[in-house]
Amino acid sequence: MENKIGIIDEGKKVFEIEIDELKKIKDKVDENFEKLVNMIFNLGKNKVVITGIGKSGIIGEKIAATLASTGTSAIFVNSAEALHGDLGMISEGDIVVGISNSGNSDEVLSILEPIKKIGAKIVCLTGNKNSTLAKYSEVVVNIGVDKEVCSIGAPTSSTTATLVMGDAIAACLMKLRNFTKNDFAKYHPGGSLGKRLLLHVSDLMHIGEELPVLSENDPIETVVMTLTKKKMGAVCISENGKINGKLVGIITEGDIRRALQHKEKFFSYSARDIMTKSPIFINKEAMALEALNLMENRKNEIGVLPVVEDGKVIGIIRIHDLIGLK
Structure with missing residues (x-):
């Protein structure tokens, strides 16, 4: 029974x-x-x-x-x-x-x-x-x-x-x-905590041909095509329109959507008309977790950060690159 x-x-x-x-x-x-x-x-x-x-x-x-x-x-x-x-x-x-x-x-x-x-x-x-x-x-x-x-x-x-x-x-x-947590990470490089604590922005950022960079004078058509081609969710705007130029702004997909609210003017815009000036950025030596916190812990979350060195744009990092660090 x-x-x-x-x-x-x-x-x-x-x-x-x-x-x-x-x-x-x-x-x-x-x-x-x-x-x-x-x-x-x-x-x-x-x-x-x-x-x-x-x-x-x-x-x-x-x-x-x-x-x-x-x-x-x-x-x-x-x-x-x-x-x-x-x-x-x-x-x-x-x-x-x-x-x-x-x-x-x-x-x-x-x-x-x-x-x-x-x-x-x-x-x-x-x-x-x-x-x-x-x-x-x-x-x-x-x-x-x-x-x-x-x-x-x-x-x-x-x-x-x-x-x-x-x-x-x-x-x-x-x-x-x-x-400390960093000491712990040395013994756990393969674990999730170790990855969070050991990875730097430079380990995950996009550089070279992947990096979308334009100048302030580039027309809106070029901005849209670059956004579509590079698929980074943003275009960095540098003083000379090139990588390693001084960062002066950023244009995100959100900026494009807002600009489209003014349809009659849209195709007359250049990059400087819609870019966010003096954008938030991060240094390549910063911890990846710091970049994630910087994107998330804001009133308006952002999904992309320019990566700079001595004020010059050298890369870009997306929130998608950081998924799994928490």
Whole structure:
């Protein structure tokens, strides 16, 4: 017979239990936590080695990855694999963070003596302050929970607590190092955040034959044909009508539509009659995200920016080139 449960209620109960346990763990962030953070911060050229087995090991991999991506040299070593050669990844002076909720995982305990002989420091995240792992450790950070979310005691609240404690360590280290978004981007050049923070206007702007540039004296027919041919959504107007000339204005598709309201005069116009003088522009060395913000955060949004260098037009960048940076 099918065993029916209130699935939504059961799901919410998991959140309630884990949130309650995390609140308790927050109160365990004490001087031992502070000591561990300072030990890692003062490591110098050495690294942090996270080790564990099973679910704790999986959480340990994530903690190591977070540390490594936020300015702390860190690796993960599976405790079982360490017995078969991976201890070679550990060097004298390293800090080895053993993760074990019970503090008595055989695989973790079996590598403690070898780690001491190597000359690395042992610390731990454990829920058992009286465990063998805790006795081997210079610093013990308590991640003990009162309740897992299921009756059989499968690692749930305990692994969440370990994960958050790892995040807290990483976040404190970032603060101590004044780790910035640009620092983060260096380690994530392929990620969306990295792309946003590393790309400059010069990486995306249109130049050369793609760049529509005319002079103030060019007739409206030339402006319209250039807009149509170049498909940039705007034409830059320079003092000499050429690339690298002094930027004096810009004509957008919107300017053409407004000019068409005066049909009887339209074909008598030249570029100077309809251009926007002293337009907003951006430097090629500016961040691409800055260009996007400049276009979007205005009373009247604009879709195109001239790119200048020493007052001279050298390129153009469109909002379409920047889609995906947010």
